[in-house]
Amino acid sequence: MPDIKILNDIRLSNEEILKDYTTAYLSREVSLTGRKEVFMGKAKFGIFGDGKEVAQVAMAKAFKQGDWRSGYYRDQTFIFAIGSITVQEYFAQIYAHTDLNADPSSGGRMMNGHFGTRLLDEQGLWKDQKSVKNTASDVSSTGGQTARTIGLGYASKYYRHCHELPKDNLFSENGNEVVFHTIGNASTSEGVFLEAINASAVMQLPIIHSVWDDGYGISVPNKYQTAKESISEALAGFQKTDSEAGLEIFKVKGWDYVELCKAYASAAEIARSEHIPSLIHVDEITQPQGHSTSGSHERYKSEERLNWEKEYDCIKIMRQWILDQNIATEEDLQQIENTAKKEVKEAKNKAWKAYRNSIKVDYDEAIDVLNKLQAKSSSGAFIKPEIQKLSTKPNPLKTDIIKTCKSVLRLTRNESSAERNELNKWLKTKLEKYTDEYSSHQYSESNQSISQITPIAPAYDDNADEVDGREIINAYFHQLFANDPRVFAFGEDVGKIGDVNQGMAGLQDKFGELRIHDTGIREMTIIGEGTGAAMRGLKPIAEIQYLDYLVYALNTLTDDVACMQYRTKGGQKAPMIVRTRGHRLEGIWHSGSPMSMILGSLRGIRLLVPRNFTQAARMYNTLIASDEPAVMVECLNAYRQKEIMPSNLSEMNLELGKPEILKEGNDITIVTYGAMCRIVLDAANKLEQTGISAEVIDVQTLLPFDVHHDIIKSIQKTNRVIFADEDAPGGASAYMMQKVVEEQDAYKYLDSAPATISAKEHRPAYSTDGDYFSKPNPETIFDKAYEIISECYPDRFPELY
Numbered sequence: 001m002p003d004i005k006i007l008n009d010i011r012l013s014n015e016e017i018l019k020d021y022t023t024a025y026l027s028r029e030v031s032l033t034g035r036k037e038v039f040m041g042k043a044k045f046g047i048f049g050d051g052k053e054v055a056q057v058a059m060a061k062a063f064k065q066g067d068w069r070s071g072y073y074r075d076q077t078f079i080f081a082i083g084s085i086t087v088q089e090y091f092a093q094i095y096a097h098t099d100l101n102a103d104p105s106s107g108g109r110m111m112n113g114h115f116g117t118r119l120l121d122e123q124g125l126w127k128d129q130k131s132v133k134n135t136a137s138d139v140s141s142t143g144g145q146t147a148r149t150i151g152l153g154y155a156s157k158y159y160r161h162c163h164e165l166p167k168d169n170l171f172s173e174n175g176n177e178v179v180f181h182t183i184g185n186a187s188t189s190e191g192v193f194l195e196a197i198n199a200s201a202v203m204q205l206p207i208i209h210s211v212w213d214d215g216y217g218i219s220v221p222n223k224y225q226t227a228k229e230s231i232s233e234a235l236a237g238f239q240k241t242d243s244e245a246g247l248e249i250f251k252v253k254g255w256d257y258v259e260l261c262k263a264y265a266s267a268a269e270i271a272r273s274e275h276i277p278s279l280i281h282v283d284e285i286t287q288p289q290g291h292s293t294s295g296s297h298e299r300y301k302s303e304e305r306l307n308w309e310k311e312y313d314c315i316k317i318m319r320q321w322i323l324d325q326n327i328a329t330e331e332d333l334q335q336i337e338n339t340a341k342k343e344v345k346e347a348k349n350k351a352w353k354a355y356r357n358s359i360k361v362d363y364d365e366a367i368d369v370l371n372k373l374q375a376k377s378s379s380g381a382f383i384k385p386e387i388q389k390l391s392t393k394p395n396p397l398k399t400d401i402i403k404t405c406k407s408v409l410r411l412t413r414n415e416s417s418a419e420r421n422e423l424n425k426w427l428k429t430k431l432e433k434y435t436d437e438y439s440s441h442q443y444s445e446s447n448q449s450i451s452q453i454t455p456i457a458p459a460y461d462d463n464a465d466e467v468d469g470r471e472i473i474n475a476y477f478h479q480l481f482a483n484d485p486r487v488f489a490f491g492e493d494v495g496k497i498g499d500v501n502q503g504m505a506g507l508q509d510k511f512g513e514l515r516i517h518d519t520g521i522r523e524m525t526i527i528g529e530g531t532g533a534a535m536r537g538l539k540p541i542a543e544i545q546y547l548d549y550l551v552y553a554l555n556t557l558t559d560d561v562a563c564m565q566y567r568t569k570g571g572q573k574a575p576m577i578v579r580t581r582g583h584r585l586e587g588i589w590h591s592g593s594p595m596s597m598i599l600g601s602l603r604g605i606r607l608l609v610p611r612n613f614t615q616a617a618r619m620y621n622t623l624i625a626s627d628e629p630a631v632m633v634e635c636l637n638a639y640r641q642k643e644i645m646p647s648n649l650s651e652m653n654l655e656l657g658k659p660e661i662l663k664e665g666n667d668i669t670i671v672t673y674g675a676m677c678r679i680v681l682d683a684a685n686k687l688e689q690t691g692i693s694a695e696v697i698d699v700q701t702l703l704p705f706d707v708h709h710d711i712i713k714s715i716q717k718t719n720r721v722i723f724a725d726e727d728a729p730g731g732a733s734a735y736m737m738q739k740v741v742e743e744q745d746a747y748k749y750l751d752s753a754p755a756t757i758s759a760k761e762h763r764p765a766y767s768t769d770g771d772y773f774s775k776p777n778p779e780t781i782f783d784k785a786y787e788i789i790s791e792c793y794p795d796r797f798p799e800l801y
Contacts, residue, residue, distance in 0.1 A: 024053035026340040027077035038293040043094045046293040049074040051286040054314035058260035062268035069135045070149045071182035073113030082133045091351035098437040107569035114138040118571040124446025143190035147556040149181040150525045151532020153205030164485035171537040178271040179207045186217020195525040206271035213283040219300035232281035248278040254285035255314040373419040441570040448627040455655040458646035469613035470639040473503045476617040476649045488515040491543025501639045523552035530576035547582025548592035562604035578631045583675035585636040587766040596731030606630035607703040611677040618654035635675045657704030665695035668720040673699045683781035712744040724757040
């Protein structure tokens with residue numbers, strides 16, 4: 001039996017201790033070797049976890065199957081310790097090997113140190129999360145991994161207390177899962193960290209927040225980063241007491257192996273059994289190689305500091321402790337270290353060989369077809385230098401191969417031969433292959449994607465009531481919550497009062513606080529709560545009270561949710577719904593329609609803009625049945641507009657990306673969405689009275705947009721088009737124009753220049769008059785349409801003003 005040492009109430013076997021030392025030493029060797037690979041030009045960039053090894057092997061001891069890590073790019077030792085990746089897979093990522101078998105975290109799409117468990121199978125469906133140690137795909141932006149910890153933790157609470165959910169599921173064992181959140185000391189200055197600390201304490205979530213504190217944020221020391229130069233002291237007010245909930249706070253040295261093991265064991269126990277969160281502040285951590293390969297820490301650290309870091313290197317101290325405790329001899333440790341160095345070298349070489357061989361296949365094929373063309377072409381003398389340039393290039397990339405082939409095709413543009421055709425065909429085949437390697441999975445490619453949902457129209461009883469729009473969406477949510485226990489909703493004022501527009505009124509009384517609850521004013525972690533919960537198989541509806549406030553959560557949406565499918569190449573997903581309301585209400589901060597902000601930053605998330613609540617309910621049903629995230633923008637001024645109550649609220653849905661013709665016409669097409677539909681229809685009726693027949697189209701969704709190219713059919717009939725919305729000039733109206741005029745080739749059918757109508761550049765002014773003179777109104781639409789028709793028929797439609 002191995003020796004058991006009882007040290008500070010922690011039972012550790014010699015075998016266990018030496019295994020941890022082996023992992024720590026191996027990880028350090030990976031860091032040292034990885035940096036050299038970058039400097040040798042074999043990789044573009046490197047960022048490593050040296051100096052944090054001992055803390056991370058201690059953390060790994062408390063991490064169990066089903067648990068979650070939401071960390072950042074310094075956590076390689078932990079990832080090795082829990083067996084998530086091999087050393088060879090680590091180096092495959094630093095080389096950007098695009099084979100998922102080589103780099104399962106991202107298929108070469110993310111730089112090194114960015115890890116992620118493949119939560120989905122090859123069909124894009126959930127795998128069992130309970131039997132693996134889960135890592136949410138890493139995010140480079142400082143603190144970007146933090147917001148979703150709230151949702152990952154809330155999911156454990158939800159699975160423990162929501163008795164309507166089946167116990168036999170893929171995601172949780174009675175809510176026993178703990179979330180391990182890691183962050184650097186400097187990133188604790190980010191607002192999202194303070195949001196997450198507060199939310200986890202308020203909600204009592206099973207989250208362990210670990211702060212790796214090496215005293216700096218690149219070159220900026222803690223005295224400029226953190227009050228009292230200590231995050232644990234700054235957050236002391238969050239410490240739980242016997243009478244008040246809060247966080248358990250631990251502070252431990254990054255080189256103290258035993259105390260680290262003790263802290264993590266204690267934190268994990270209370271998180272797992274009682275859902276009490278903790279902060280573990282790990283200070284006196286070193287960073288032997290500096291921040292990254294982009295610079296040297298000698299530029300900003302004093303000689304005294306650098307000497308201290310050498311003395312307090314965690315591996316050096318752990319090594320000496322092992323010797324002092326007679327756990328191993330000097331010879332034993334040297335053997336461990338030599339074996340680790342050999343393993344790293346061999347894994348690196350295998351990773352490099354596999355990466356180069358993956359390109360060599362295409363390289364050899366390219367050289368072959370290029371030589372064939374060169375031998376037969378009249379431009380052979382010009383082709384030969386291109387081939388020589390490629391063939392003599394050390395470690396040629398796919399980029400080099402494609403550039404050479406395109407250059408040769410340009411040189412032979414006036415030739416026609418079988419050899420040139422062969423090169424052209426080969427090039428197209430490889431471009432398709434590289435498109436998959438670098439551009440697939442922007443959206444879901446599973447059989448649960450929105451494109452796979454069969455649309456169902458609303459049905460109406462003969463005596464159906466005409467009601468306010470808010471009554472339709474409220475009745476819909478009541479049915480949705482009754483039918484699907486995976487669904488829960490949360491946000492500011494969502495719980496007790498059922499949101500500021502009463503769309504969820506009565507839901508909390510009926511279904512309880514677990515399923516519909518209020519939150520603090522914390523937009524980033526509202527989105528994070530949805531993100532993490534969606535990653536664990538739930539169907540969260542995260543409410544951002546007004547569309548104007550989405551900007552406060554934009555970083556979480558764009559850096560994490562929007563690119564999750566893409567950066568993992570279909571390995572992870574977070575099919576959450578962001579519910580918000582926008583367009584027209586009152587004033588500068590409650591009437592926004594910043595669609596171009598969303599369109600420019602949230603590709604990967606669906607953007608839905610229903611004109612009324614029947615359409616909104618249909619869209620919600622489509623989203624619940626699908627596996628894609630979306631932002632739903634309900635119309636602020638539609639809650640009290642009358643609609644007929646459908647009889648099939650739970651069944652009806654909508655094909656997303658399919659426009660609807662609201663009014664047929666022959667003279668001009670007006671394309672719009674959301675609250676503008678009512679305004680454009682008003683203008684179209686006025687135009688009809690003057691003899692101008694306008695066709696009005698509601699695009700219904702901006703992402704996706706007119707997937708079947710229906711709008712061009714209208715333009716082929718009218719030969720004129722206006723794109724109208726409430727965004728800033730050059731915003732979503734310009735986006736719609738590009739999608740139709742350029743992508744659909746609508747310019748071929750236009751007799752007049754296409755036009756856009758948008759709001760003013762400034763934010764909307766307060767009051768009815770402020771709205772009228774800030775945003776498009778029926779007169780704006782009428783005047784622009786009349787002007788376009790008048791240009792063609794000035795006699796029939798003379799100048800008005």
